[in-house]
Amino acid sequence: MLTLLGVVTVVFFLFNVLPGDPAQMMLGQNEDTEQLKLVKQKYGFDKPIAIQYVYYLNDLSPLSFHSNKKQDYTTLQSGKYTAKSLFTIGNTTTVLKFPYLRESFTKQGKKVTQVLAETLPNTFVLAVSAIFIAISLGIILGIVSALYKDQWLDKFIQVVSTLGMSVPSFFSAILFAWLFGFVLHEYTNLEMTGSLYELDDFGEAMHIKWKNLVLPAVVLGIRPLAVVIQLMRNSLLEVFNQDYIRTARAKGLSEFQIIKKHAIKNAMNPVVTAISGWFASMLAGAVFVEYIFGWNGLGKEIVNALNTLDLPVIMGAVLVIATLFVMINIFVDLIYAWLDPKVKLK
């Protein structure tokens, strides 16, 4: 919670030291001063920055205070907040509401929450698929690598995984799009770009195209895959040196049984930590992949917002990702406790 407050503060002040008048940015170049004043009042830009900050916090907090006076910034408008009033003291109403992330500068006052709600699920699908590829392949390759330690197969896997870690995601995205979507298009039947939902040929109905998921998910999965391989290999090698594995071997268990029943669960700890870290940064790393594959997700929205300087959208995106990160970390602590009962939950 405190961490989140810090994130909000950092984000707010970073975006508010920007040179340039946000109200001017929203209206474009040639608007008259009267309108400018109105916009400033509407969004609270005419107030000192400390008060703007308080307003911002109030907008974000699910439990917030709102003035009953019409001209105040915090006045409850049905268009702005989706709120449920709790109680009123004097002129102030306390409400329970969905966090309000303000409105997009460039999309005719579309709510940022709406923009994010439209794009986040797509990114989520992409990230989950990528992580799935990374974990399943990574664990298998990691085991293979550990079993054949220092033989050519292990060395080969090591080289490939180092390569996977060094390649910038936008470069691998371009390469994959070119190779599999263009050069080998006849065999793979994949497109260079495409989103999860596409208009059909008549431009009428949106329908889902799983085919388009393949390339972006693979590309996004490369880095985590490389990391999982390395971690899995190293932690397995460590586990192999433990006494209980020697006991299992002495009992005459097959190598497969040893790995399946004894080694994997114990070797998973570092992998779980890494994946949790990766999942959140993947939502951000998706920026490049989505941009190149034209995947209609949060990352592409961020690039668009960057080009149009649509600050509320960028701020909203950063906050959402940071919140997810914090939540995932809490979740991972729970998984830890399940994997390793020695770890007590705080």
Place this chain on the structure above:
Amino acid sequence: MQHKPNSLKQLALQKFKKNFWGVFSCFFLVFVGVIAVFAYVIAPDNTKHANQMHLSIHSKKPGFKVTMLSIPSGFNEKESVISNIFFGKKSTNTEVPISKYKIENNVLQYTEYASDGLEGVEKIVKLEVFPNNDVSKFIKEKRFLFGTDKYGRDLLSRVLVGARISFFIGFVAVLISLIIGVFMGSVAGYYGGKTDAVIMWLINVTWSIPTLLLVIAITLALGKGFWQVFIAVGLTMWVEVARVVRGQIISAKEMQYVTAAKALGYGNFRIITKHILPNIMAPVIVISAANFAAAILIESGLSFLGIGAQPPMASWGAMIKDHYNYIILGKPYLAIIPGLCIMSLVMAFMLIGNALRDALDVKT
């Protein structure tokens, strides 16, 4: 006094030397480093940022040859040799790719180069422009080893000069992250209590914002550009250093040598800097190698998005951004060459990091 190589440093060095890939990467880095420093000496196009454009010969295949006429610009600015070597030439001759030329009555008549079987425009230049009326020195066959980019600039030169930014950002970012990270980490770890809580909170906050987005936010706040990226990357990467240093210090604090130093009445500052820090440098070095690689990746990514180094500065990421559309036009090498450069440089740092980790016996 002569002594046998048995200090920890020497042992680590011995171990490092046995790691083929680590040593190989070291040589590779030195090689790239020399290229980066002397880029303008090696590059065929030694103008500032390797920015000599010839629009008529844009995006030509590697190994493309053309007759090049260079017309002296007339004004000769004094430039020191040193700045030419390190920053490239500022004023240069205008270069025109030509297909044929002839000399008549003190006038040089030439046909501009045109591709796709088109006829180039005919133009004339007075011979007086050239020193001693001697044209022959100014018409040369020019060869583009890697071909030309979409503005007709020499791709090889751009790639060579681009090595600078990648190297430089690595150095600056690692330096900034070390300064902040070691300071924060050691203060938090050594003093503990409230100081630790505050710094840990700061670390967690920075940690929660994905690096790329934080860097984007900082570059937006500071304005687009080259230095802003450096600072932004350094400001985000200190977290990892601080975490490691803090963890190490917390365990080192209990060691006897620290108690001994305290008993001798040394100040906290001296104990941290002279006694503890040298003992915990190993993991910090390993992390710095990884950070170096990460900084290069981030810079290329930002330049790819157009918020890193601004044109005409040559940066590998920006080169990919400029040319990735050409990949389906049958000229994939325009984007692939800089991409491979980024990859090999990052990989070299990662391999060194791995070799160091093994040599220094650091657990991560």
